[in-house]
Amino acid sequence: MNTYSPRLSRLIEALRKLPGVGPKSAQRMAFHLLDRDRAGADKLAQTLGEALTGITRCPTCRMFCEDASCRYCTPARTATGQLCVVETPADLMAIEGGTAYRGRYFVLMGRLSPLDGIGPEQLGLAQLQALLDEGQIQEMIVATNPTVEGEATAYFVAEMAKGASVKVTRIAHGVPMGGELEYVDGGTLAHALSGRTPV
Amino acid sequence: MNTYSPRLSRLIEALRKLPGVGPKSAQRMAFHLLDRDRAGADKLAQTLGEALTGITRCPTCRMFCEDASCRYCTPARTATGQLCVVETPADLMAIEGGTAYRGRYFVLMGRLSPLDGIGPEQLGLAQLQALLDEGQIQEMIVATNPTVEGEATAYFVAEMAKGASVKVTRIAHGVPMGGELEYVDGGTLAHALSGRTPV
Numbered sequence: 001m002n003t004y005s006p007r008l009s010r011l012i013e014a015l016r017k018l019p020g021v022g023p024k025s026a027q028r029m030a031f032h033l034l035d036r037d038r039a040g041a042d043k044l045a046q047t048l049g050e051a052l053t054g055i056t057r058c059p060t061c062r063m064f065c066e067d068a069s070c071r072y073c074t075p076a077r078t079a080t081g082q083l084c085v086v087e088t089p090a091d092l093m094a095i096e097g098g099t100a101y102r103g104r105y106f107v108l109m110g111r112l113s114p115l116d117g118i119g120p121e122q123l124g125l126a127q128l129q130a131l132l133d134e135g136q137i138q139e140m141i142v143a144t145n146p147t148v149e150g151e152a153t154a155y156f157v158a159e160m161a162k163g164a165s166v167k168v169t170r171i172a173h174g175v176p177m178g179g180e181l182e183y184v185d186g187g188t189l190a191h192a193l194s195g196r197t198p199v
Numbered sequence: 200m201n202t203y204s205p206r207l208s209r210l211i212e213a214l215r216k217l218p219g220v221g222p223k224s225a226q227r228m229a230f231h232l233l234d235r236d237r238a239g240a241d242k243l244a245q246t247l248g249e250a251l252t253g254i255t256r257c258p259t260c261r262m263f264c265e266d267a268s269c270r271y272c273t274p275a276r277t278a279t280g281q282l283c284v285v286e287t288p289a290d291l292m293a294i295e296g297g298t299a300y301r302g303r304y305f306v307l308m309g310r311l312s313p314l315d316g317i318g319p320e321q322l323g324l325a326q327l328q329a330l331l332d333e334g335q336i337q338e339m340i341v342a343t344n345p346t347v348e349g350e351a352t353a354y355f356v357a358e359m360a361k362g363a364s365v366k367v368t369r370i371a372h373g374v375p376m377g378g379e380l381e382y383v384d385g386g387t388l389a390h391a392l393s394g395r396t397p398v
Contacts, residue, residue: 055206
C-alpha cells in the first residue's frame with residue numbers, strides 16, 4: 001500500500017472529496033500543487049476561504065449570491081414578469097449562458113425524490129409559493145430535467161402556479177439541434193413527435 | 200458568456216489551475232463545494248495551507264518531506280546500498296507501492312530537456328553526484344521513463360555513476376504483464392526482443 005506523509009495524506013484525502021476526483025487524480029493534483037504551483041495552491045486556499053464566508057444563498061431565488069444583493073433578482077429582471085424554475089445552479093448558468101432569457105430564476109437545488117428524503121420542504125417550495133403569490137410573475141417557465149424525478153417536480157410546481165393563477169410553460173423536449181433522427185433515442189423521438197408545433 | 204459573481208469567479212479560476220480540470224469541471228466542483236460540502240471545502244483550504252507551510256523538499260533525495268526528517272532517507276534504506284533514480288514523486292510512489300524495493304531514491308523532478316531550459320542544474324544532478332561520491336551506494340537503478348528525454352537522462356546519470364565507480368542498472372522495458380503480443384506496439388516489442396534474458 002502507498003503511504004504518504006501525514007500532511008500530504010490529508011491533502012490528498014481532501015482533494016478526493018471533489019466530484020470526479022479519484023485517488024490517482026488527487027495524488028496528481030497534490031504533487032502538481034506542491035511541485036509546480038505553490039502560488040496556485042495558496043490562491044486556491046484563499047479563494048476557498050473567501051467563498052465560504054462570502055457566498056450565501058439568495059433568500060428569494062435560492063441561487064448563490066454575495067453581499068446580500070442577488071444578481072438574478074434585480075428590478076429589471078422582475079419587470080419581465082418571467083420566472084424560470086431550474087434544478088441546480090449549473091442549470092441556471094447554462095440557460096443564462098446559452099439563451100437570451102433575462103428574467104428571474106428559482107433554483108430548487110434538487111428535485112422531488114421522496115425515497116432520498118427530498119420533499120417540497122427541501123426544495124424551498126414555500127418560498128416559490130410566496131414568489132408566485134406576490135403577483136409580479138406572469139409566466140413560470142419550468143426547466144427541470146426530463147427525468148422521472150424532474151418531470152414529477154415539474155408537475156408539482158406547475159400545479160402550484162396554476163393555483164396562484166400564473167401561466168405555466170415547459171421548455172421543449174425533442175431532437176437536439178444538429179442531431180440526426182437516425183441516432184436519436186426512441187423516447188426523445190416520441191416526445192418530439194407528440195410535441196410537434198404548427199409551422 | 201457566463202458571468203459569475205466575483206468570489207465565485209475567483210474560486211472557479213483557482214480550481215481551473217488543477218491538472219485535468221477545465222471550465223466545466225471547475226464550475227461543477229465549485230457548486231458542489233458550496234452547495235453540498237462546505238465542511239469539505241473548509242478542510243481543503245486548511246490542508247492546503249498546512250501542506251504549503253509544512254511540506255518541503257528533502258535536501259538529499261529531493262522528494263517531498265515533512266519536519267526535516269525524510270522517510271526515504273532512513274539508515275535502514277541506506278544500508279541496502281541501492282539508489283533508485285526516478286523522474287517524479289508520482290514515479291516514486293508507484294515503485295514504492297507496486298514493488299518490494301525498499302532502498303533509497305533520488306527524485307529528479309523532471310527530465311533533461313534543453314529546449315525547455317531543463318539541464319543538469321534544474322534536476323539537482325550536483326546533489327546526485329554528491330550522493331554517489333559518498334561511497335554508500337553500491338547500485339544505482341535508473342527508472343526514468345522510456346521516452347526520448349527519459350532515455351537521454353538515463354544515459355547522463357549512468358555516465359555520472361560510472362565515473363563514481365557505482366554499478367548502474369536500468370529497469371526492464373518490454374511486454375507488460377498480462378499484455379498480448381498481438382496488441383503491443385512495435386517499439387515495445389523490439390525492445391522486448393533485444394532485451395531478452397536467458398531462462
